[in-house]
Amino acid sequence: MKKITLLLTVILISISAFSQQRTRSFMGWHLAKDAPAKLNEVKLNLGTTIFGLYPELSYERIINEDFGVGASAGIGLGSDYIMNFAFTPYARWYFGGNAANLQKYGAGFFIEANGSLFSQRIQKTYFTSTDGYASVTSNSEDAFGAGLGLGIGWKYLSKNNWVGEFLLGVGRDFINEGAYPRGGITIGKRF
Incomplete structure (x- = not known):
């Protein structure tokens, strides 16, 4: 029994001493030892807030060095913008950039x-013909969509954990056979 205990102790010590990289686990994902402590972000979409009267706030959690998940919520304040409100969960895969x-x-x-x-606000046009x-x-009309x-x-992430991003995208509306916009210029803080 003493030999088995000694053998297991030696194996555990050698595994921990010669490991290439220590990891910590978060919800099944493994973060590297040098992972930053600040992995949460809160952002405001300046593009839609200033130009569209549609303030949109986002929260993102960085899962590992190249993957993050989050959600955006926005509400239309003016009658000129096409969206009344939206809740948009998302997943992002980061895979490029400069050396920094x-x-x-x-x-x-x-x-x-x-x-x-x-x-969203949908413009409908009707054609009618009576007596030539x-x-x-x-x-x-306002229509709900998904x-x-x-x-x-x-x-871009600064040394002081300020975040700036550009986003351009589009989505397919499966209820109204249309589309919804996704885009903006956001600024925020990583904490």
Whole structure:
């Protein structure tokens, strides 16, 4: 029994002494030993807030050096913007950038897959013909939609953990046979 205990102790010590990289686990994902302690981000979409009267806030959790998940929520304040509200969860795969960004977690060029639940304003046009006269009427209706989409973008992370990103994408609305926009210029803070 003493020999088995001694053998197991030696094996455990040698495994820990000669391991290449120690990891810590988070929900089944393994983060490297040098993973930053700050892996959460809160961002505001300045593009839609300023130009569309549609403030959109986002939260993202960086899972490992090249993958993050998050969600965005926005609400339309003016009648000119096409979206009334939207809730959009997303997943991002980071895989590029310059030499500095390649050393940072969750930064650089990314591809995004998203799903969205939203309400948007849809313009409908009706053609009618009575007694040889044709008339065209149009009105806008609010419609609830849900769909899936893709986007591409670039995220920059400063030394002080400020985040800036550009995003451009589109999604397919499966309820109304249309599409929804996904894009903006965001700024935020990693904590």
